[in-house]
Amino acid sequence: MTSLFDWMGGEHALERLTSVFYAKVRTDPLLAPVFARMPADHPQHVAKFIGEVLGGPAQYSNLRGKDAHLWMMTRHLGRHLGEAQRKRWMDLLLASADEIGIPADPEFRSAFVGYLEWGTRIAVQVSQTDGPLPDPGPMPHWGWGETGGPYSAARPSSQEDSQTKKE
Numbered sequence: 004m005t006s007l008f009d010w011m012g013g014e015h016a017l018e019r020l021t022s023v024f025y026a027k028v029r030t031d032p033l034l035a036p037v038f039a040r041m042p043a044d045h046p047q048h049v050a051k052f053i054g055e056v057l058g059g060p061a062q063y064s065n066l067r068g069k070d071a072h073l074w075m076m077t078r079h080l081g082r083h084l085g086e087a088q089r090k091r092w093m094d095l096l097l098a099s100a101d102e103i104g105i106p107a108d109p110e111f112r113s114a115f116v117g118y119l120e121w122g123t124r125i126a127v128q129v130s131q132t133d134g135p136l137p138d139p140g141p142m143p144h145w146g147w148g149e150t151g152g153p154y155s156a157a158r159p160s161s162q163e164d165s166q167t168k169k170e
Contacts, residue, residue, distance in 0.1 A: 006058025007114055007145065011105050014062075017054045021046035024099040033091045037082060056118060056145050064142055072142045076129050084130040089123045110147065118145040 011017070025046040028034045038045075051063040052075055064071040096119065101107065105115075122143075129136065 004147070007111065007118075007147065008054050008057040008059035010111055011057070011115070014050070014054060014059065016103070016105060017050040017059075018047060019103050020096075020099055020105060021050040021053075023103055024096050025049075027095045027099060028092075031091065031095060033088055034095070037084065037088060053118075056122075056143050057115075058144065058146065061142075070138075072139050073136065076125070076136055076139055077134065079126045079130045080136070081133040082130040084127045086127065089127050092123055093119060114145065114147050117148070121145075 008017075025038070025041070028038050029041075048063070048066075051066065052071075055061050055063045055071075063075075067074045097116070100115075106112070
């Protein structure tokens, strides 16, 4: 089955998306203060992270090592992000996706938006603390709609879970 990464156009599409998106962020009254010290290569790093999550090559993990997911999460510590900022981030990203022609078919957009909702809500939660964070585990992997979310392969099935509870 084709990955979400490939369906959306691969690395080129994600780099274009994050470039267009972060150009909007830099001038947005609600988000610009949060990203005021954003390094110039931030959009490329985010593209690599999202790309890996959506089934692309492990470029972000290769860059950050075995703790790549923890590294990304620690970038949000102490930022005290709010729901209004999260929603604006989502709105601008999805507007950018439409602007550059990221696929709009319902199956892809459902999966894509599902990941973005999940990820941005975790970012808001993590941002409320100064740390330390518990190990979040490996990089998440998001597909076309697996029940149980990105870590479902690591979780016991409900039958195994029921068996464990009986013992």
